[in-house]
Amino acid sequence: MDLKTYCCDGLESELIRGELLMKRIGRCIIVLLLILFSTTGCWNLKEPNQLAFFTGNGLDLTEDGKLEATVLIVTPAGIGGGQFSSGDKKKGYQVVSATGKNVSDAITNIQSKLSRHVFPGHRDIFLVGQRLADQGIGETIDPFLRNAHSDLRSLIYLVKDAKPEEIFSIEPFFDQFITTSLSDEQTAIGIKPYLAREFVIDVLSEGTQPLMPVVSLNPQNHYNFDGSAIFNKEDNVKLVGFLNKKETFYANWVKDRLSSHTLTSFINQGDGTISITLGSFKRHITVKEVDEEIHIDLRLSGKGTIIENSTNLDPSKGVDLKLIEDELEKITQKAIEKQIKMVQKKYKMDIYGFGESVHQQYPKQWKTIKHNWSEHFSQLHVSVNVDLTCNNPGQANWSIYP
Amino acid sequence: MKLTGTQIVWILATTEIVAMISLKITPTIQIAKQDAWLSMIAGGLIGLILAFLFVHLSTLHPNQTLIQFSQKLLGKGIGRLVALPFLVAWFILPAVLLRSFADFIHLILLDRTPVWIIMLLLTILMTYLTYSAGITGIGRFCEIVGPLIIFTLMISFILNIQDIEWHHLLPVYFDSGWVNILKGSLGPAFWFPGPFILLVIISFVQKPRKAFSKSLLGVVITIFMVLTATLMVLLILGPNLSAKIRFSYFVFVRNTDILDFIQNIDVFIMFIMVFGVVAQLSLYFFIASYEIANWFQMKNWRRNIFYGAPAICIIAILIPDETTIVSFDQFWTNVAFPVCGILIPLILWITTVIKQKSKT
Numbered sequence: 134m135d136l137k138t139y140c141c142d143g144l145e146s147e148l149i150r151g152e153l154l155m156k157r158i159g160r161c162i163i164v165l166l167l168i169l170f171s172t173t174g175c176w177n178l179k180e181p182n183q184l185a186f187f188t189g190n191g192l193d194l195t196e197d198g199k200l201e202a203t204v205l206i207v208t209p210a211g212i213g214g215g216q217f218s219s220g221d222k223k224k225g226y227q228v229v230s231a232t233g234k235n236v237s238d239a240i241t242n243i244q245s246k247l248s249r250h251v252f253p254g255h256r257d258i259f260l261v262g263q264r265l266a267d268q269g270i271g272e273t274i275d276p277f278l279r280n281a282h283s284d285l286r287s288l289i290y291l292v293k294d295a296k297p298e299e300i301f302s303i304e305p306f307f308d309q310f311i312t313t314s315l316s317d318e319q320t321a322i323g324i325k326p327y328l329a330r331e332f333v334i335d336v337l338s339e340g341t342q343p344l345m346p347v348v349s350l351n352p353q354n355h356y357n358f359d360g361s362a363i364f365n366k367e368d369n370v371k372l373v374g375f376l377n378k379k380e381t382f383y384a385n386w387v388k389d390r391l392s393s394h395t396l397t398s399f400i401n402q403g404d405g406t407i408s409i410t411l412g413s414f415k416r417h418i419t420v421k422e423v424d425e426e427i428h429i430d431l432r433l434s435g436k437g438t439i440i441e442n443s444t445n446l447d448p449s450k451g452v453d454l455k456l457i458e459d460e461l462e463k464i465t466q467k468a469i470e471k472q473i474k475m476v477q478k479k480y481k482m483d484i485y486g487f488g489e490s491v492h493q494q495y496p497k498q499w500k501t502i503k504h505n506w507s508e509h510f511s512q513l514h515v516s517v518n519v520d521l522t523c524n525n526p527g528q529a530n531w532s533i534y535p
Numbered sequence: 536m537k538l539t540g541t542q543i544v545w546i547l548a549t550t551e552i553v554a555m556i557s558l559k560i561t562p563t564i565q566i567a568k569q570d571a572w573l574s575m576i577a578g579g580l581i582g583l584i585l586a587f588l589f590v591h592l593s594t595l596h597p598n599q600t601l602i603q604f605s606q607k608l609l610g611k612g613i614g615r616l617v618a619l620p621f622l623v624a625w626f627i628l629p630a631v632l633l634r635s636f637a638d639f640i641h642l643i644l645l646d647r648t649p650v651w652i653i654m655l656l657l658t659i660l661m662t663y664l665t666y667s668a669g670i671t672g673i674g675r676f677c678e679i680v681g682p683l684i685i686f687t688l689m690i691s692f693i694l695n696i697q698d699i700e701w702h703h704l705l706p707v708y709f710d711s712g713w714v715n716i717l718k719g720s721l722g723p724a725f726w727f728p729g730p731f732i733l734l735v736i737i738s739f740v741q742k743p744r745k746a747f748s749k750s751l752l753g754v755v756i757t758i759f760m761v762l763t764a765t766l767m768v769l770l771i772l773g774p775n776l777s778a779k780i781r782f783s784y785f786v787f788v789r790n791t792d793i794l795d796f797i798q799n800i801d802v803f804i805m806f807i808m809v810f811g812v813v814a815q816l817s818l819y820f821f822i823a824s825y826e827i828a829n830w831f832q833m834k835n836w837r838r839n840i841f842y843g844a845p846a847i848c849i850i851a852i853l854i855p856d857e858t859t860i861v862s863f864d865q866f867w868t869n870v871a872f873p874v875c876g877i878l879i880p881l882i883l884w885i886t887t888v889i890k891q892k893s894k895t
Binding site: 167254278281284285286330333334337338339489492493494496497 | 642643659702705706709710772773775776779780786789790792798799
């Protein structure tokens with residue numbers, strides 16, 4: 134009797150165990166299926182070979198006033214692996230343009246010329262054509278921020294006397310795409326690269342007017358860094374004027390965006406020219422209120438190495454070095470003062486960000502003057518003080534010849 | 536079901552940090568501009584006081600959840616009535632959260648996937664986590680993912696240090712003044728201690744003596760992370776730009792670029808966001824199911840899961856658009872939080888004190 138019950142029990146527990154096992158396997162399968170469906174994401178698949186990556190995006194107006202978008206599209210077949218590609222290498226990029234009612238419409242029209250989905254996530258360069266800039270680019274900013282795939286790290290340039298299309302079509306010297314060259318250009322000449330995000334921040338700011346770097350086409354069909362462009366953000370971010378290369382360096386020094394620059398000037402007392410490469414720039418803005426008028430006290434400093442000396446002065450001598458420094462300081466100070474005056478009178482646009490300094494140092498006063506800051510800026514009293522230190526005479530003292 | 540002290544810390548941190556970083560930074564910056572970080576500090580202090588009130592009230596009634604002790608204090612009828620707004624809040628909150636997060640994933644990542652599939656997947660995860668082990672499971676989950684979340688966020692801050700521009704924070708105080716700073720602090724203030732979750736989960740803590748220090752530590756960690764995130768967003772994007780972007784922290788992360796080499800780290804942020812949201816959904820859902828069981832005096836709270844989960848999913852699908860979510864958020868800050876977060880707990884606390892006095 135006991136034995137029989139025991140046997141039955143054993144059989145039963147065996148059965149229950151089997152049932153449990155089946156249940157467990159069933160559960161495992163359900164979980165695995167869930168994992169399969171939820172982690173692979175197959176229904177939302179977009180392989181790179183279904184995308185058209187564009188590294189550059191340009192906007193301009195056509196001659197009859199239509200908005201035209203241009204993109205530089207990477208063609209992977211052309212850039213593919215080194216040793217397998219034979220002599221007849223394809224071009225690594227294509228330039229495509231289309232017009233539209235607004236930016237997205239133009240991009241949609243570009244899409245209709247492409248078999249792959251346009252993808253802006255790897256955009257390096259944003260080009261604005263001069264004709265569009267003359268009309269104002271305020272309305273084109275929205276899609277830049279709204280599109281979730283837009284890359285905010287892009288650099289922005291204005292194209293002077295040319296179309297973005299022509300810049301994109303340039304055969305680059307070093308890189309595969311001209312956009313790569315353009316994104317290294319500002320670092321190479323010693324200016325902090327101006328990101329499109331910073332442009333938007335300037336447009337939205339209270340005091341600063343945007344100052345956008347400019348490229349133009351040279352006769353060799355390559356690009357030139359050609360100074361910078363002044364915009365008026367109060368009036369649909371319209372282009373109002375240009376600064377040349379030298380002025381751009383000074384303006385960026387005042388904006389504290391300069392990393393290296395070479396100054397060359399004629400020294401009367403030494404009867405020759407001297408060139409000095411400057412680095413470690415500093416800028417200090419002090420705002421003062423004198424008789425209810427706002428004064429800006431601008432202090433600039435830089436340290437440098439002499440790289441060319443055709444004067445008869447010896448930079449290793451204290452007296453001569455002082456003379457060189459003083460002379461360079463005087464010349465630079467005059468140039469910067471002149472430039473600020475010019476911008477104040479001609480453009481009335483606060484590209485230097487003095488307004489932001491007033492905002493930070495006199496926040497109460499700023500509330501009343503910010504509404505017509507452009508007027509105040511044009512009347513602003515700015516005193517400039519330049520301090521240059523030449524801490525390295527280079528590998529020689531006297532001028533080598535004679 | 537029991538919770539350890541460490542689990543309380545991580546439950547608070549995990550569920551609040553992700554939600555606040557993705558939803559509360561932009562609204563605060565819109566009100567307080569470059570002083571949003573001051574708002575976060577002020578909000579944090581208010582949040583700490585609220586957390587203190589919740590925990591204090593909870594420890595006065597050891598091992599009892601809100602609905603249990605409110606019935607005991609005020610009698611069955613009034614006790615239940617008083618707890619009703621909480622139940623509604625705990626049910627609708629996960630639904631709104633589910634919808635906004637699914638919309639976010641739809642916008643950023645899975646643009647060709649129907650929103651309801653994303654919501655369904657999240658609901659399944661939520662149901663599984665809640666059903667399998669209740670609050671203990673949620674506590675363990677938070678213990679694992681909480682440190683991961685903080686680690687990932689820290690990395691995202693460190694990788695952006697090179698782009699910091701201090702002038703974005705200037706001038707401090709003058710532009711907004713204390714009125715706007717305080718106005719901006721209200722939204723985060725109510726969120727820092729969590730939407731009244733402490734009133735329930737403290738009753739599960741093994742050693743109630745530790746509940747104070749541990750839950751305040753959880754809130755402090757949350758405040759620190761949210762404050763740092765706000766500062767970083769302000770320092771990189773500036774107040775004017777970040778006020779215009781819906782998910783400013785996410786845009787901040789996409790900005791990361793180190794030597795053209797470390798880029799697009801937003802993928803990792805998506806991961807921790809999913810972790811945080813699943814923890815949050817499960818926690819609110821567990822509390823809702825558990826408290827409904829207490830309300831009806833049911834023995835098995837798990838039964839509520841079977842209609843609760845579909846209900847949350849359906850409410851989330853039925854929410855028509857962003858406008859509803861925004862108006863819900865306003866309702867939440869202006870009505871639900873002051874009533875459920877301050878008024879009712881205060882009433883309960885005063886009643887408790889009076890009853891204890893009359894006893895002695």
